[in-house]
Amino acid sequence: xxxKVGKIMLYVNNQDEAVNFWTEKVxxxxxxxxDNKQGMRWIEIAPTNGAETSIILHNKEVISKMSPELNxxxxxxxxxxxxxxxxxxxxxxxxxxxGEMVTMPSGKVFNFADSEGNYFAVMEKNK
Numbered sequence: 762x763x764x765k766v767g768k769i770m771l772y773v774n775n776q777d778e779a780v781n782f783w784t785e786k787v788x789x790x791x792x793x794x795x796d797n798k799q800g801m802r803w804i805e806i807a808p809t810n811g812a813e814t815s816i817i818l819h820n821k822e823v824i825s826k827m828s829p830e831l832n833x834x835x836x837x838x839x840x841x842x843x844x845x846x847x848x849x850x851x852x853x854x855x856x857x858x859x860g861e862m863v864t865m866p867s868g869k870v871f872n873f874a875d876s877e878g879n880y881f882a883v884m885e886k887n888k
Contacts, residue, residue, distance in 0.1 A: 768815050773820070773821055774822070774877055776804055778877075784806065786852065787852070790809065800820075802819075840881065840883045842885050845862070846862075849871055871883060
């Protein structure tokens with residue numbers, strides 16, 4: 762039986778740029794990095810070192826050659842924040858493309874784009 766989401770695979774064109782974006786602009790941490798010296802590099806990032814779910818940054822070109830049947834599109838992810846207004850301001854100050862803040866019955870949400878133009882959502886739930 763599956764009991765939690767452990768890791769999310771994110772296929773990127775440039776792993777170094779992606780790591781820089783997620784760590785320098787969004788504030789994530791590199792949890793682990795592996796390189797088999799045969800072209801397969803695996804970089805694990807997470808919002809905190811103790812996070813239960815992390816993101817693995819894979820080289821899209823390498824994976825497409827290894828497993829051409831895989832869908833390498835960007836997953837639609839929603840992150841959660843306890844201070845959405847501050848996060849929005851921080852991202853804008855770091856020249857990240859940030860969408861309009863939307864108020865929904867369950868809370869406020871906005872989206873932002875990474876260095877490759879992929880969009881992700883962030884929500885602050887109503888208390």
